[in-house]
Amino acid sequence: MLKLIYTFLILFFFIFQNILADEYFLTLRNDIVNLRNGPSFEYPIKLFYKKKYLPVLVQDKSENFRKIRDHENNTGWIHISQLSKKKAAIVINDDTNIYSKNTIYSKPTAVSKVGKLLLIKKCKDNWCKILSKDINGWVKKKYLWGRIE
Numbered sequence: 001m002l003k004l005i006y007t008f009l010i011l012f013f014f015i016f017q018n019i020l021a022d023e024y025f026l027t028l029r030n031d032i033v034n035l036r037n038g039p040s041f042e043y044p045i046k047l048f049y050k051k052k053y054l055p056v057l058v059q060d061k062s063e064n065f066r067k068i069r070d071h072e073n074n075t076g077w078i079h080i081s082q083l084s085k086k087k088a089a090i091v092i093n094d095d096t097n098i099y100s101k102n103t104i105y106s107k108p109t110a111v112s113k114v115g116k117l118l119l120i121k122k123c124k125d126n127w128c129k130i131l132s133k134d135i136n137g138w139v140k141k142k143y144l145w146g147r148i149e
Helices: 002-021
Strands: 024-028 033-036 045-049 055-062 065-069 075-079 088-091 096-099 108-112 117-124 127-131 136-140 144-146
Touching: 055 075, 055 088, 108 136
Parallel strands: none
Antiparallel strands: 024 055, 033 045, 033 075, 055 065, 065 075, 088 117, 088 144, 096 108, 096 136, 117 127, 127 136
């Protein structure tokens, strides 16, 4: 009986791990992207995104459409032609310091607010080198939501 329980737990662990591994981040390719209620052009538009490179979490797929979730928990379907593999993230912590180097002991170069869109140049350990119109530096990964691998 104990063997059966262990086998079930191991099987459950691998199935659960595969479900989580199916989610991945992409970004919006264009300045205006439609989020639809379903996976075809026949479904009505739920909302418009007006921010290029906004990160979205892909949760499911149906032919050429991907079901996504954004940083505000909006969900819906987007055509794959509107998605990109460009790395970007949203700041999720208010007054997040941006440093000149990837250590808290370096000089802070800026402070970012919640919702700021940052392009990711590269990531090392717990830090990401970011770029924005007016900001350049390093941010801790734990303050970012998006494609930071």
